[in-house]
Amino acid sequence: MNQVDSVSHQLMIFAGITMYIFGSIGNLLNICVFAIWSRSKKNSNKYSRSHQTCNSSLYLLVSSIANLLVIIYPLFTRIMLDGYNYQITKDKIFIRCKLRYYILHTCDLISLTCICLATFDRYLISSREVRLRKLSTTRRRTKLIILFLIVLLSLHSLPILKYYTVTEEGFCTIVSVAYLYYYLYIFQIFLHGLLPITFLSIFGILTFKQLRILNKRKLHSKTIKSERQLSRMLLLISLTIILSSIPYCIEQSYLVLIKGKNRQLTSFFYLYHVTCSLLFYTNPVMSFYIYYISTRNVRLQIRKIFCCEQNNQYVIIYKVKPITPTSDIFRRPIFSN
Numbered sequence: 095m096n097q098v099d100s101v102s103h104q105l106m107i108f109a110g111i112t113m114y115i116f117g118s119i120g121n122l123l124n125i126c127v128f129a130i131w132s133r134s135k136k137n138s139n140k141y142s143r144s145h146q147t148c149n150s151s152l153y154l155l156v157s158s159i160a161n162l163l164v165i166i167y168p169l170f171t172r173i174m175l176d177g178y179n180y181q182i183t184k185d186k187i188f189i190r191c192k193l194r195y196y197i198l199h200t201c202d203l204i205s206l207t208c209i210c211l212a213t214f215d216r217y218l219i220s221s222r223e224v225r226l227r228k229l230s231t232t233r234r235r236t237k238l239i240i241l242f243l244i245v246l247l248s249l250h251s252l253p254i255l256k257y258y259t260v261t262e263e264g265f266c267t268i269v270s271v272a273y274l275y276y277y278l279y280i281f282q283i284f285l286h287g288l289l290p291i292t293f294l295s296i297f298g299i300l301t302f303k304q305l306r307i308l309n310k311r312k313l314h315s316k317t318i319k320s321e322r323q324l325s326r327m328l329l330l331i332s333l334t335i336i337l338s339s340i341p342y343c344i345e346q347s348y349l350v351l352i353k354g355k356n357r358q359l360t361s362f363f364y365l366y367h368v369t370c371s372l373l374f375y376t377n378p379v380m381s382f383y384i385y386y387i388s389t390r391n392v393r394l395q396i397r398k399i400f401c402c403e404q405n406n407q408y409v410i411i412y413k414v415k416p417i418t419p420t421s422d423i424f425r426r427p428i429f430s431n
Contacts, residue, residue, distance in 0.1 A: 102361070106172070113165075154212055157208035161378030168195075196254045200250075291336045327389045342370045
């Protein structure tokens with residue numbers, strides 16, 4: 095093993111383990127925050143309702159759960175494969191190849207789609223046109239959309255369980271040539287690359303322009319401030335997704351179109367592969383820290399969770415002090431605190 099390969103393995107081990115720890119903690123906190131914000135008004139307290147922003151909290155909650163699953167299993171196995179040079183054998187093909195890539199692509203697509211839907215919802219809510227604001231779905235329809243999305247993407251990834259296998263060198267690969275190209279162009283380039291990059295770029299820019307208009311009008315109500323904070327948060331996570339997706343798509347295109355089944359990589363390209371793999375997991379790992387840095391409401395909610403603060407519900411009881419008037423006409427109770 096030369097020096098470049100050693101650097102690649104050490105980079106995956108130390109950076110991967112660090113990302114695994116902080117990513118797991120961050121997404122658990124994300125789930126706590128967005129679960130509180132996603133409560134219905136009937137069950138949530140005054141603090142939660144004041145920071146609840148339509149349907150975006152539900153989308154971000156599902157995205158955080160999917161990100162946590164991506165970190166727990168696919169990232170862990172990536173550290174084992176590229177960091178410790180773990181070789182996959184035939185008897186572990188289902189656990190190390192089929193199930194790994196099924197969870198990776200299903201959960202990652204669910205997370206990306208929820209981010210796109212949350213960004214689109216921010217665009218509708220921040221629009222100045224009433225007809226666009228009315229397009230924002232109700233809470234019930236949002237839950238149905240999320241359920242349909244999970245079922246659809248889970249079914250779409252089922253061929254991965256059938257066509258993934260392991261080579262003699264211990265690499266996971268796809269046996270069907272037709273599905274290999276479908277996997278490349280649809281999964282890797284289109285769904286993981288072009289579609290989210292284009293969608294987030296367009297609606298991110300449009301939302302940013304609408305936020306600038308709100309700033310120029312100097313609208314400083316609590317609702318407007320919450321809308322601006324959540325929109326800014328989604329803009330930053332969209333930028334992270336765009337920057338992390340491009341190198342990964344380039345690598346996958348090169349492996350399929352040029353290298354083919356010959357997965358013996360040069361030392362410098364292997365270093366590029368490790369770097370792209372770490373960048374690919376940047377979105378699920380860094381989402382909480384982007385939310386925390388960019389959004390004051392997230393920081394307040396995290397402080398509230400760790401400090402175990404509760405909102406006291408004050409009930410004012412009015413005592414009735416009856417007096418005996420001289421006439422029945424004036425016989426009425428007088429209320430005082």
